[in-house]
Amino acid sequence: MRRDIFQAIADPTRRGIVAxxxxxxxxxxxxxxxxxxxxxxxxxxLRILTECELVKQExxxxxxYYSLEIEKMKEIxxxxxxxxxxxENRFNQLDQVLSTLKKQTTK
Amino acid sequence: MRRDIFQAIADPTRRGIVAxxxxxxxxxxxxxxxxxxxxxxxxxxLRILTECELVKQExxxxxxYYSLEIEKMKEIxxxxxxxxxxxENRFNQLDQVLSTLKKQTTK
DNA sequence: TATTTGCGAAACCGAAAAGTTGCATATATA
DNA sequence: TATATATGCAACTTTTCGGTTTCGCAAATA
Known part of the structure; x- marks a missing residue:
């Protein structure tokens, strides 16, 4: 069936269940x-979520009882x-631009 | 069509394109x-990715030329x-357990 | 023991998805 | 201008998905 976690969370109902x-x-x-x-x-x-180990049964x-396998979420x-x-890189670049700008204006 | 970003990244080929x-x-x-x-x-x-604004055209x-709209990724x-x-909560709890354990063993 | 309850699995159905083939259109290039 | 190239779009097909209905089984309960 080739289930993966990205397919699992694609369905809004499944995201609701997970939440x-x-x-x-x-x-x-x-x-x-x-x-x-x-x-x-x-x-x-639940079967789909279980198959890709996003959920565990008890x-x-x-x-x-079904509960979330939180560790699996780390995969995303x-x-x-x-x-x-x-x-973050882009943010840093922006940050540099801003700080350069600041230096220039305070000079 | 109700495209959302979770459906967009569900397909492995689309994740490949994004990468x-x-x-x-x-x-x-x-x-x-x-x-x-x-x-x-x-x-x-690409059309699907564009529809949910994950990709921009030039x-x-x-x-x-298609490129990634990195801001949209923040939604995930x-x-x-x-x-x-x-x-993180669970990790903190584990952390507490470990530090308590350490205190006891070093006493 | 008979009945109710909680659950998964199978069969079926309609809609959507993902892919292909065959176009039409606009921009390069000979 | 004629041809090649880059692209999107529409039609069509096959597969997958999400849902319902029906069923069987095991555990609780009357």
């Missing part, structure tokens, strides 16, 4: 209450890093 | 050379922020 279970584990039924879809649809999303009787952060370098 | 034009502007033909698809397919991806004669960073708080 929901970020702070506390929840069952599929409880999660589904927050969206305008069926529990089965949520279950499908069995408790017949209930399954890591990917962003290359671009962060670029925008 | 490619991050540092220097390129024409569709030049970009297409780097992927195993037709120029038209790349053109379609016309130069009959050529069009902003979204990540809520989760960054969580993982």
């Amino acid at each position: 929901l279970i970020a702070l506390q584990a929840m069952t599929p039924n409880a999660i589904a209450e927050n969206f305008n879809t069926t529990r089965q649809a949520v279950s499908k999303h 069995y408790q009787g017949r209930e399954i 952060d890591k990917w962003l890093d290359q671009y962060r370098k670029i925008w | 490619l034009i991050a540092l220097q502007a390129m024409t569709p033909n030049a970009i297409a050379e780097n992927f195993n698809t037709t120029r038209q397919a790349v053109s379609k991806h 016309y130069q004669g009959r050529e069009i 960073d902003k979204w990540l922020d809520q989760y960054r708080k969580i993982w």
